[in-house]
Amino acid sequence: MLRKTVSGVMLFLLVMSMLALALRIQPVRASGTIYIRADGSIDPPDAPITTFDNVTYTFAGNILDEIAVERDNIVVDGAGYTLQGDGGGWEYRGIDLSGRNNVTIKNTDIRGFGYDIYLLGSSNYNNISGNNITANNGNGIMLYSSSSNSISGNNITANSWHCIWLSSSSNNSVSGNNITANNGYGICLDYSSNNSVSGNTFVNGGLVVSDSYGNVVTDNLVNGKPIVYLEEVSDYAVEDAGQVILVKCNNVTVENLNLSNTSIGVQLWETNNTTISGNNITNNGCGIALNNEYAIALSSSNNTISENNITNNWRGISLNYASTNCIIENNIARNGWGIGLWGCSNNRIIGNNITDTDYGWIPVWYGGSGIDLYQSCYNIILENNIASGRRGIYLEWSANNSLYHNSFVDNAVQTWIYGSSSINVWDDGYPSGGNYWSDYIGTDLYSGTYQNKTGSDGIGDTPYVIDLNNTDNYPLMKPYAGPHDIGITYAATSKNGCLPMPTVGQGYCMNMSAKILNYGEQSETFNVTVYTNTTAINQTQVTLTSRNSTTITFTINTAGLAYGNYTISVYAWSVLNETDTSDNNLTGGTIYVGISGDINGDGTVDIYDAIRLSGAFNSSPGMRKWNANADINCDGTVDIYDAILLSGHFNQHIP
Ligand SMILES: [Ca+2]
Ligand SMILES: [Ca+2]
Ligand SMILES: [Ca+2]
Numbered sequence: 001m002l003r004k005t006v007s008g009v010m011l012f013l014l015v016m017s018m019l020a021l022a023l024r025i026q027p028v029r030a031s032g033t034i035y036i037r038a039d040g041s042i043d044p045p046d047a048p049i050t051t052f053d054n055v056t057y058t059f060a061g062n063i064l065d066e067i068a069v070e071r072d073n074i075v076v077d078g079a080g081y082t083l084q085g086d087g088g089g090w091e092y093r094g095i096d097l098s099g100r101n102n103v104t105i106k107n108t109d110i111r112g113f114g115y116d117i118y119l120l121g122s123s124n125y126n127n128i129s130g131n132n133i134t135a136n137n138g139n140g141i142m143l144y145s146s147s148s149n150s151i152s153g154n155n156i157t158a159n160s161w162h163c164i165w166l167s168s169s170s171n172n173s174v175s176g177n178n179i180t181a182n183n184g185y186g187i188c189l190d191y192s193s194n195n196s197v198s199g200n201t202f203v204n205g206g207l208v209v210s211d212s213y214g215n216v217v218t219d220n221l222v223n224g225k226p227i228v229y230l231e232e233v234s235d236y237a238v239e240d241a242g243q244v245i246l247v248k249c250n251n252v253t254v255e256n257l258n259l260s261n262t263s264i265g266v267q268l269w270e271t272n273n274t275t276i277s278g279n280n281i282t283n284n285g286c287g288i289a290l291n292n293e294y295a296i297a298l299s300s301s302n303n304t305i306s307e308n309n310i311t312n313n314w315r316g317i318s319l320n321y322a323s324t325n326c327i328i329e330n331n332i333a334r335n336g337w338g339i340g341l342w343g344c345s346n347n348r349i350i351g352n353n354i355t356d357t358d359y360g361w362i363p364v365w366y367g368g369s370g371i372d373l374y375q376s377c378y379n380i381i382l383e384n385n386i387a388s389g390r391r392g393i394y395l396e397w398s399a400n401n402s403l404y405h406n407s408f409v410d411n412a413v414q415t416w417i418y419g420s421s422s423i424n425v426w427d428d429g430y431p432s433g434g435n436y437w438s439d440y441i442g443t444d445l446y447s448g449t450y451q452n453k454t455g456s457d458g459i460g461d462t463p464y465v466i467d468l469n470n471t472d473n474y475p476l477m478k479p480y481a482g483p484h485d486i487g488i489t490y491a492a493t494s495k496n497g498c499l500p501m502p503t504v505g506q507g508y509c510m511n512m513s514a515k516i517l518n519y520g521e522q523s524e525t526f527n528v529t530v531y532t533n534t535t536a537i538n539q540t541q542v543t544l545t546s547r548n549s550t551t552i553t554f555t556i557n558t559a560g561l562a563y564g565n566y567t568i569s570v571y572a573w574s575v576l577n578e579t580d581t582s583d584n585n586l587t588g589g590t591i592y593v594g595i596s597g598d599i600n601g602d603g604t605v606d607i608y609d610a611i612r613l614s615g616a617f618n619s620s621p622g623m624r625k626w627n628a629n630a631d632i633n634c635d636g637t638v639d640i641y642d643a644i645l646l647s648g649h650f651n652q653h654i655p
């Protein structure tokens, strides 16, 4: 019985395959679109589609053209054949179901159109199931102003754009599809409400929602983890998710999750008081979106986005029409855009590290900004490090933003400002200061509000002019490092520059000068210590008021030092709450401690040293022939007393 059944199946398959061979028509590119006309006819009649009852239309071969369905209540069965477009523009539609009712599309391998399946305007009760849909350059399935359709059990791959795009379409069911969205969105709901999205499995994609409400989204997975979709939920903590979408929610926390390889890691729509913190958000279309990037959106407010790792996304953090949010201390690296604000006001962007913002082939006038503001005003942007990107900050028709204490380091274009009304504040006055610009070429010899008092203050003496309307009046000489920061800007010994090396006779003295600056906002009192190698040999206490500097000269006595080379360094002990201690230590050079009179440091006191001394005889600092090495007794002149010391050690050598 079993054998007979198998034989029957084999016979059936054999007959079918012969039939298929007989009927096989080479892929035909018809002269135009293939129509299934309202009267049931196929136009042109020789198209490789067969029907016996004007209800079921079955492919008889692969087709290299578009199909327009003009008849309701039919089934189009691809029978496993391919409907192949040439990857043309969005006007190319694989199967156009515009205005159709109760049409089923199944078992078709559709690829390479602008839209593989297109439902426009009152296309209702259609059923798209069990198809392989590959959107190479466009969208998989597009529904516009269509309702009560079912899209189920399809394998959909989109290499760009959207897999399933519902626009102004309600009461549809999207279920049980396998969706791989390599660079695009998986399912996009745009002005589309009361749909059911369930049981779909996403790889490298996910769901995007804009202006859409009352959708039921259940049991969907992205990269094996749940898509968490919440609508009108309050006081909730998301525990496990591959993607988080919050619509009209309040007080939800999204913490310590890995939200990667999806459309948008976290999307907020009309959602307030959310905490998004400590998440790893990489390789997404957008890392975090408050509303999405192409919508006319209502606001999401009072959300806090902090300490997330946001890398390798098309956009890092995107805010649309969102206000009074805080974006604090996130690491935002290697995104196409870092932080983008469109129509946003009164947000605070503080202490973020935004680096390597770039997006390969995108032209510089379009992308690659560390921070991007469009029609956005009254935002406060401070203490961010924006480095090594295509553009540091872009402002278009954006005014009254305050930007200070940021560092703009080695961006190809540091600032790009467009629009005559884009007038912004780039400093916090004096002595607080403006921003650090790696391309600032000014000097710092003066201080005070007008930068006309002698003495360095850590602020450039001339403004950093961005354009006619935008000037940083007080550019910082080093990256802002908080309200408590001292630093050493110069250190040298009195022997610096001597040839062939700075030398000092054992038991004699030399001087060490150090210039110390208080970059902070308060008066600081601290110790400054001088070291020979690691041995402290001199120390003094310094008090410096805010934005003031001093130069201290130390005496270094070599009495206890063995012959040899010593590194001389100066260290300013860090003050309370100082975060940048990298500039608290500075080397003033290396000196050779030798026999008194060994001016050239070769271990022997001989005629060559005497020649050097005589060459500098009767000189003092500032004179052309001055040689500090020859001032053996360190009294500021080269004279007979130095000559006596040299002659007293003549012919001595080491060992
Ligand atoms: Ca200055
Ligand atoms: Ca410091
Ligand atoms: Ca010598």
Ligand SMILES: [Ca+2]
Pocket: 630, 631, 632, 633, 634, 635, 636, 637, 638, 639, 641, 642
């Ligand atoms: Ca002398």
